[in-house]
Amino acid sequence: MKILSIIAGVLMGAALVYGSLDMPKWGDPHSPASTHVSPYYLQHSIEHTATPNVVTSVLADYRGYDTLGETTVVFTAGMACLFLLGKGRKRQGK
Amino acid sequence: MIQESDDVIVKAVARLLVPFIVVYALYVVMHGHYSPGGGFQGGVILAASFVLLGVSHGLEKTRRRMSEKAAMVLSSIGVLIYGGIGALCLILGGNYLDYAKLGKILRVTPAEARSLGILGVEIGVALAVMAVMCTVFFAIFTAEESPEDYRSLE
Numbered sequence: 001m002k003i004l005s006i007i008a009g010v011l012m013g014a015a016l017v018y019g020s021l022d023m024p025k026w027g028d029p030h031s032p033a034s035t036h037v038s039p040y041y042l043q044h045s046i047e048h049t050a051t052p053n054v055v056t057s058v059l060a061d062y063r064g065y066d067t068l069g070e071t072t073v074v075f076t077a078g079m080a081c082l083f084l085l086g087k088g089r090k091r092q093g094k
Numbered sequence: 095m096i097q098e099s100d101d102v103i104v105k106a107v108a109r110l111l112v113p114f115i116v117v118y119a120l121y122v123v124m125h126g127h128y129s130p131g132g133g134f135q136g137g138v139i140l141a142a143s144f145v146l147l148g149v150s151h152g153l154e155k156t157r158r159r160m161s162e163k164a165a166m167v168l169s170s171i172g173v174l175i176y177g178g179i180g181a182l183c184l185i186l187g188g189n190y191l192d193y194a195k196l197g198k199i200l201r202v203t204p205a206e207a208r209s210l211g212i213l214g215v216e217i218g219v220a221l222a223v224m225a226v227m228c229t230v231f232f233a234i235f236t237a238e239e240s241p242e243d244y245r246s247l248e
Contacts, residue, residue, distance in 0.1 A: 048208060050208065053127055053130075060211075067219065068191065071133075071222050075173045075222055078169055078226030079166075081229065
């Protein structure tokens with residue numbers, strides 16, 4: 001059984017490595033990610049948002065809905081922490 | 095529960111550092127348009143000032159400046175600012191989070207309105223992240239404050 005799981009793990013790893021061979025190189029200017037919307041954002045960020053930092057303009061403006069979700073995730077995580085660890089919860093048997 | 099430190103050096107250095115950490119956090123939030131930074135980073139730095147105050151001056155003194163209740167309310171307000179700005183754009187006739195429509199009430203060009211909208215949501219994010227970090231800090235360090243612990247001390 002242990003040998004079987006090792007074989008399965010190695011096969012899975014080999015499949016993942018084989019799949020990653022086709023990935024475009026890091027920072028490749030001709031990769032799909034760099035030819036679709038990225039040039040548009042880089043060229044129009046200043047005239048659209050008057051923000052020199054393209055990272056900020058993409059994060060909070062072009063992809064603002066995503067950042068709203070991130071903020072909500074942080075908020076939800078904090079509330080979950082509070083409910084799990086916070087004071088005021090009733091202990092059983094007390 | 096963290097008690098106040100007995101070490102005068104720790105307390106003095108923390109007291110000196112906290113204002114500068116707060117100013118630096120505000121700089122990171124406000125300067126996110128021009129340099130690396132923004133709401134998430136600035137909020138965490140802001141929370142770090144409260145954590146430093148907590149570990150050096152004890153939780154009692156920190157609670158006077160930021161109570162658990164205030165942290166909860168502030169985290170909600172932060173998310174509300176973000177969602178509220180988005181809803182405001184919706185009311186002004188644009189898409190959700192389309193800050194260009196804010197120019198109608200701010201009386202600036204659409205590009206500047208989007209810049210100000212980014213700043214607004216960054217402030218909301220910073221508030222939410224700061225308050226959530228404070229909430230987690232308080233929750234972790236007051237979790238042991240239960241009646242059993244007090245009884246075992248007696």
